[in-house]
Amino acid sequence: MSDISQANLPDNPSGFIIFMPWVTLPRRVRVGRFRFCPLRLSEIATIVDQSIAAVVEKAVKCYVRRNGQPIESCTIVLRVRGPQLWNIPRRQWNSAVDAAKKLALACLAEQRFFEGHFSPHLNATMFRIIGQGVSAGSDQIAPYFPRRGGGLQIGGLRFKDVVFQRPPQIEGTSCEVINERLLKALDKAERLKCSAARAVNSSLETFLLANAEAPDLDSDSCVTLSAIAFERLVEPVNNTAQGLASAFADHWAPFVSLTVGNAKRIKPDAEYAPEQNSWPIHRKWMKELYEARSATVHRGPRSVFSKNWSAWQHLVLAAFAYPLMIKLRLAEAGLYSPNDRELASFEVFDLLLDSSWGKGWRKPPEWSNILSMAEGTRAFHAAITRAMKKQEGKPSGEG
Incomplete structure (x- = not known):
């Protein structure tokens, strides 16, 4: 041929x-x-x-x-x-x-x-x-x-x-929800040569590899890839666990809902408990995600640090938070407006990090209930706000 x-x-x-x-x-x-x-x-x-x-x-x-x-x-x-x-x-x-x-x-x-x-x-x-x-x-x-x-x-x-x-890790072949607003925002960011576009392009392939569910990559390798993806996306000044966690928390600052000191399940590093108790939980999580990466790349975990999430939990949390961080970076550049459902996800991330992961089918994870309640509350308040604005727009005397 x-x-x-x-x-x-x-x-x-x-x-x-x-x-x-x-x-x-x-x-x-x-x-x-x-x-x-x-x-x-x-x-x-x-x-x-x-x-x-x-x-x-x-x-x-x-x-x-x-x-x-x-x-x-x-x-x-x-x-x-x-x-x-x-x-x-x-x-x-x-x-x-x-x-x-x-x-x-x-x-x-x-x-x-x-x-x-x-x-x-x-x-x-x-x-x-x-x-x-x-x-x-x-x-x-x-x-x-x-x-x-x-x-x-x-x-x-x-x-x-x-x-x-068809590869065995693919269960279904349909995808009903596609965020085309996100695609348009990414396209505009690239045309404007925005730093967020550079960060997405640098990190996306690593994120996708971490979430390919390929049988030749174990959980620890995927956690490492997830941490690398966040490091490239967040672009911290200092490429350390502390530096990445601090930079991640800076982006997420408008949506703090729970600190380590007030958490039910999350424990600080014993040596640094007074400082870390005031951290939002998402900062502690990002520090642990990077430490899990370092444990794989270097000489194993350091026992002086607390470990609140297992490898598979890190993977779910990273798969949830990485796209949200992209939306945050685009929003900071004025290129994306998160909707109510996305805002609910930002707001409850700390609660999800502190939630129960369940024990089999008799006790399912709390994740879905927490997120659904937050989305429902936001939808309710949004409906009230729209109704009030509509009422304010009517001439006086109209019911």
């Missing part, structure tokens, strides 16, 4: 097509120069050129579910402008990867935790893209695999020779 990723013959179109095969978005979403579009087998001809539709269908059928049956839908990556929107030149691969990472963030940022066994479960692996060269009228496919120092495109394979099976 001769460079089918670049050929562009009108009578026999060829090109490079990119799928996000393990998730089907609820609608089209634009990220930079790309549009991520849900693709169902029955609707392929409405998404891509009729001349290439049959080949795209064959390519989609190379992707199979856990039971070995072909997937029935996925997400295709399209260019926003130009001829043959489905044909993405290989030179744009890195840009497509970056767009996919931002889309993953916009979805993971809205994930709910501890909502029950049947609630949607997302991870970063769902949003990885796979590219392949295809040619109309041909039974050949040329998959592309990123590698150290570049990538490898393998030609000479036929559709019937290639099978991509």
Whole structure:
């Protein structure tokens, strides 16, 4: 197969097509120069050129579910402008990867935790893209695999020779909530060359790797990656546990709800208890997250420091707080306005850090109740405020 990723013959179109095969978005979403579009087998001809539709269908059928049956839908990556929107030149691969990472963030940022066994479960692996060269009228496919120092495109394979099976860590393939306001804010931050954009770009890949739930990364490694992601996102002056914790707390300062000294479950470091008792709990958590990273990277944990959270708890907390910190940084730059639900998350983070993590199905974690009550309270007050403003706007004498 001769460079089918670049050929562009009108009578026999060829090109490079990119799928996000393990998730089907609820609608089209634009990220930079790309549009991520849900693709169902029955609707392929409405998404891509009729001349290439049959080949795209064959390519989609190379992707199979856990039971070995072909997937029935996925997400295709399209260019926003130009001829043959489905044909993405290989030179744009890195840009497509970056767009996919931002889309993953916009979805993971809205994930709910501890909502029950049947609630949607997302991870970063769902949003990885796979590219392949295809040619109309041909039974050949040329998959592309990123590698150290570049990538490898393998030609000479036929559709019937290639099978991509859904990774075992992916439970479901739907993502119903996408924060497009966050995507627009990130795009504007990049255009303005805002420091928040630099921090997000520097930290996002590490965060996604920590939340890929890849079987070859254990919990301690993922905690280390999470701490590195926060270090790059927060950009502390001093790259130490104390420095990162202090900088994190500075950003979160408007939303302190509980201090270490008033906590039910959180213990300070014995030697520094008088000082740490006045800390917001989120500052103590960030210090411990970084210390967990240091324990893995260096010589193990230091017994003089208290440890209030296990590795898996750190991972859940980091997955929850990292997108919120991005929203805070964008809000500080005047590029994002948190809604009531997000403000509730900021406000109760200390309470979540001090909450019970439960004991099996008989005693579930307190997390969901705490967050739902805070969201309900904010929604109630917002409704009252809107009603009062509406009433104030009426002429006197009207009921």
